[in-house]
Amino acid sequence: MAQRKRRGPRPVSLDRLKQGALRYLGQRDASRAQLRRVLVRRVDRALRVHGGDRDEALGWVDEVLVYCERLGYLDDARYARGKARSMRRRGASERKIRAKLAEKGVAGELVDAPLEAEGGDAELVAALRLVRRRRFGPFARAEVDRDAHRKQLAALGRAGFGYDTARRALEMDREEAEERLHAAD
Structure with a gap:
């Protein structure tokens, strides 16, 4: 050949x-x-x-x-809105979204608008999406011991979520977590 x-x-x-x-x-x-x-x-x-x-x-x-x-093919504001929306759907924290958009060269004020428009529960909902995807907390298949809970908290922290948000997402019961996720979709 x-x-x-x-x-x-x-x-x-x-x-x-x-x-x-x-x-x-x-x-x-x-x-x-x-x-x-x-x-x-x-x-x-x-x-x-x-x-x-x-x-x-x-x-x-x-x-x-x-x-x-x-x-009209190049618009940083549209790009920031779309990227922020896409990352939120996958469970990204505000911190992670800001870092990714800064890495892509989007100006800070263009990042603020889509994040401020989301509402107050957006960070918790994003944490719940990540928790569901990773099968943590209320979405775990088996009972979570103290050590596993600490590791899950650390994983959410590395993903950019604050301690209070991570703790609330992990300690929420499954029914309430699913209701919040359903209401956000």
Whole structure:
């Protein structure tokens, strides 16, 4: 069987960067900073092989970012709302959501809006979702001893939940936990 030769990167141009950005955003939503990192990486790879003016290419990257924002494909506020909602459904704490969005390059004020709109019980509901997924506390299959309870509290702490929230989620009875989860969905 013949091995396929790996093609190197194509020379960088404004049109190729636009096409690459639209293809990337067609596959997944991204923050402005994420898309910028992807495009700069593409530029650097192409310039290593073909040479060229890096400053000019980085100017094209900025043009492409403005172009994508103008078309509505790139919107950090929408990205923050969607990512926060998705992470909450999986049981992520506010702390974890803030850290993930900061890592993705989303500005702090854009992170505040979706988290403040959730309401007061959102953190407890997220903890309950994680507890259900991990089969902790009220969702455990067997009786939980003191050592296992301590380990479960530690796991929730590492997930970013405060002690009071973690304790409430673990000590809630199953019926009440399911009612709260059902009401939140």
